[in-house]
Structure formats: structure tokens, C-alpha cells
Amino acid sequence: MQQQAGKILGDANTVLRSVLNIVYDLKEFKMRLQSYDGLKSPKKEEQEASVLALKQIWMDKVDMAKGNSSIKAMALGQAGYQTLIDAFLIAKDEKLKGLDEKEMDLNDRVKRIVKSRIIEFNIWLKESEKELRKRYELEKTYLKSQVNSLKLYSRWARPYLKAAGDLESKELGREPSLVKTFNTIILELTILGKNKFDIADEAAKGNLPKDFSKPKFMKTVKRNYYVCILVDFVFRGIPQRVGQQAHYAFGGKAEITFKAYVLNDDELAKFEEEFSKSEVNDVLALIEGTTTESLGQLQGDINEFLEEKPAEVKKEKDNSNPFLALFGKYEKPAEKPKGEKPKIEIVKPDSWIEENHFRKLAAKNAVEKVFDIFDIYKKAHGMASYT
Numbered sequence: 001m002q003q004q005a006g007k008i009l010g011d012a013n014t015v016l017r018s019v020l021n022i023v024y025d026l027k028e029f030k031m032r033l034q035s036y037d038g039l040k041s042p043k044k045e046e047q048e049a050s051v052l053a054l055k056q057i058w059m060d061k062v063d064m065a066k067g068n069s070s071i072k073a074m075a076l077g078q079a080g081y082q083t084l085i086d087a088f089l090i091a092k093d094e095k096l097k098g099l100d101e102k103e104m105d106l107n108d109r110v111k112r113i114v115k116s117r118i119i120e121f122n123i124w125l126k127e128s129e130k131e132l133r134k135r136y137e138l139e140k141t142y143l144k145s146q147v148n149s150l151k152l153y154s155r156w157a158r159p160y161l162k163a164a165g166d167l168e169s170k171e172l173g174r175e176p177s178l179v180k181t182f183n184t185i186i187l188e189l190t191i192l193g194k195n196k197f198d199i200a201d202e203a204a205k206g207n208l209p210k211d212f213s214k215p216k217f218m219k220t221v222k223r224n225y226y227v228c229i230l231v232d233f234v235f236r237g238i239p240q241r242v243g244q245q246a247h248y249a250f251g252g253k254a255e256i257t258f259k260a261y262v263l264n265d266d267e268l269a270k271f272e273e274e275f276s277k278s279e280v281n282d283v284l285a286l287i288e289g290t291t292t293e294s295l296g297q298l299q300g301d302i303n304e305f306l307e308e309k310p311a312e313v314k315k316e317k318d319n320s321n322p323f324l325a326l327f328g329k330y331e332k333p334a335e336k337p338k339g340e341k342p343k344i345e346i347v348k349p350d351s352w353i354e355e356n357h358f359r360k361l362a363a364k365n366a367v368e369k370v371f372d373i374f375d376i377y378k379k380a381h382g383m384a385s386y387t
Contacts, residue, residue: 005160012153015146022143023301029136032057036129055089058121071117080109087114140305147302151276185250189233194268195369197225197362207361223265225358227366229373232257258374260366262359266347 035057038050063070068077075084087106091114106114199221203213211217237252263271277299350359 001160001163005157008153008157008160012150012157015149015153019143019146019150019302020298022139022146023298023305026136026139026143026305027301029132029139032132033129033136036132052089054125055121058124059085059088062124063117063120071113074113080107081113084110084113088117091118140308143302144306147306185237185239185252187233187235187237189235191231191233192228193231194226194228194263197227197262197358197365199358202361208357212357225262225264225354225362226268227362227369228261228263228268229366229370230259230261231373232259256377258370260363260370262362262366264347264350264354264359270347 035050035053038046038053041047041050059071064072067073071084071088074081083106087104087110091104199208200213200218202208203210234255234257235252236254237250239248239250241247242249
């Protein structure tokens with residue numbers, strides 16, 4: 001198990017390095033794209049600053065490939081071209097108009113060179129923005145693919161690492177059921193099942209007002225409610241050889257806990273979202289040599305690009321507990337002083353109808369459902385008495 005865990009973590013390290021490179025590339029692309037976005041700014045100062053920044057990039061990355069005939073080489077190494085760099089930066093277009101909208105006073109040799117380079121720069125400006133935005137989107141897609149690979153390695157590595165961790169020397173007495181000295185094994189399994197709460201059916205049975213079954217009312221229902229049953233199995237056993245055969249049989253004690261919840265669409269979506277995030281965090285935390293701070297920064301960078309929204313849409317970062325949905329702890333935010341922006345709610349609170357009709361009746365059904373499952377399970381195992 002240790003060898004298999006090491007192999008999986010080695011593959012995860014390779015993917016993690018790829019994720020780091022992609023994140024750094026995306027940051028660089030994003031900074032470059034800010035200059036292109038500045039060209040469309042309504043402020044004249046930002047437009048001029050963006051043009052100057054892009055011209056500098058063009059001279060350093062594109063024009064320098066011409067060697068001695070590049071703008072910088074000619075301006076710094078050849079007589080008569082000392083004004084070439086300034087003329088190129090100040091010229092607004094191939095007509096050689098300066099910032100004051102008047103034609104610049106230059107000699108003919110400098111004018112001919114600046115005109116040709118301005119035309120080349122404008123072509124590069126148009127094509128480079130198109131290609132850079134395309135590359136930016138492709139890199140974001142590739143980042144998503146690599147993050148999904150990290151999640152996959154997390155699911156693969158978790159059981160091996162957990163089992164391998166049990167072989168390490170630990171403090172005894174924390175878990176009396178698992179004595180390291182003997183051949184004791186503990187298996188854990190958690191199952192979550194859900195069943196949609198049928199509003200129209202409950203109204204037909206008379207458990208809800210009859211008007212709730214009408215199509216007009218059903219169109220006003222914004223989210224569904226579900227009866228959720230959480231079954232937690234903890235098995236403690238000791239392997240024993242079966243006669244003279246080579247295989248083993250396990251006998252022991254199983255503790256099974258049945259719990260019932262009522263969750264709506266928003267709460268279930270939040271639970272699944274936080275569970276998905278935990279898969280990435282798990283594999284990052286398992287990789288040796290990384291610190292909590294660096295992991296938090298990397299996760300923040302990944303979320304920044306994968307959840308990127310248009311500039312005008314701003315959402316506050318959600319640092320909520322991922323399992324609040326199971327307990328229904330969604331308190332209304334306290335009143336804020338004027339001038340402060342209210343925090344975005346984790347899940348929108350129940351309306352009056354949802355709280356007093358849907359959730360209350362669904363909770364009653366959940367209690368009955370979990371008891372029926374428990375009762376059937378006990379009878380199926382021939383146990384007449386139970387608590």
C-alpha cells in the first residue's frame with residue numbers, strides 16, 4: 001500500500017507541477033490582456049498608457065528580431081536616428097501626428113522608418129490580441145482538465161494513504177476498538193440517499209392545501225426539497241482462517257447510524273460544491289513538502305481562473321463550512337451600518353411557505369422514512385428487539 005500510494009503521489013506531483021506552470025502562464029496572459037483592455041477604456045490617459053506599454057513590448061519582442069535594423073539598434077548605434085525611439089512611441093498613426101494632433105518635425109529618413117514600423121505595429125496589435133485571448137481560453141480549459149486529474153488522483157490515493165498511515169506508530173488509547181497489536185480491522189462506509197418531496201402529491205393526499213397542487217402555484221415554486229437519509233456503517237472485525245483453507249473470514253461488530261435531513265436544491269448544490277473542492281485540497285495536502293499557506297494561495301489562484309466572471313460581476317469569496325447544509329444553520333445576516341456592503345448569503349433562507357409547509361412536512365416524512373428503513377433492516381436480520 002505504501003508503494004502504491006507513493007506511485008500515485010508521484011503522478012500527482014507531476015500534475016501539480018503542470019498546474020503551477022499553467023497558473024503562472026495565465027497570470028502573465030492576464031497582465032498582458034489588461035493592456036489590450038486599456039485600449040478600450042473611456043479614459044484617454046489609460047488608452048495612451050496602454051499604447052505605450054504595447055509599443056514597448058513590440059520593440060522588445062518583435063522588432064528586436066530584425067537585429068541591426070531594429071528601432072533600438074538604429075537609435076542607439078547609428079548616427080542620425082537618435083529620435084527614432086521617441087518618434088515611434090509618440091506617433092499616433094502612420095500620418096505621424098503627435099499627442100498635440102500636429103505632424104511631428106522629423107527628417108525624411110526617420111519618417112520613412114517610423115511609418116513602416118507603425119503599420120507593422122498596428123497589424124501585430126490586432127493579430128496578437130486575437131491570438132492571446134484564444135491562448136488564454138485554451139490554457140483555462142487545460143487548467144480545468146489538470147485540476148480534474150488532481151481530483152482523480154485524490155480519490156485513488158486516499159484509501160492507500162489512510163491504510164498506510166495506520167501502519168505508522170501512533171498514540172494508543174484514542175480508539176479502543178482498534179488495537180494495533182492484534183489483527184483488528186475497521187471499515188467505514190457512508191451512504192447518502194435522497195428522495196424528492198412531491199408537493200402536488202402531498203396536496204392531493206390532504207397534507208398540504210389543495211391550491212398547492214394547481215399548475216399556477218407550481219410555477220411559483222423556485223426550488224425543490226428532498227428527504228435525505230444518511231447511513232453510516234462502522235465495522236470492527238478480526239480475520240480468522242476458515243479451516244485448512246487459504247482464505248479468511250471476518251467476524252465482528254457493525255455499528256450503523258441512521259440520520260434524516262431535509263435539504264433543498266441550493267443546499268445540496270452547496271454541499272456538492274464544497275465536497276468537490278475538498279478533493280483538490282486533499283491531494284494537495286497529501287503531497288510532502290507543501291505548506292498550508294502555499295496550498296491556500298494555489299487553491300485561490302485555481303478558483304480565480306476556473307470561476308472567472310465578467311468584470312462587472314463581482315462575488316465575494318465564500319469561506320463557509322461545507323457541511324452547514326446538513327444542519328440547516330443558515331442565519332440571516334446582521335444589519336450593517338450604512339455604507340457597508342452586505343455579505344452574500346451562503347444559501348437563500350426559506351420563504352414563509354417553504355419553512356412552514358414544505359420543510360416542516362418534508363421533515364416529518366424524513367423521520368418516518370428513516371424509521372421505516374431502520375425497521376426493515378432490523379427485521380431483515382431477524383432481530384426482534386431494538387432500541
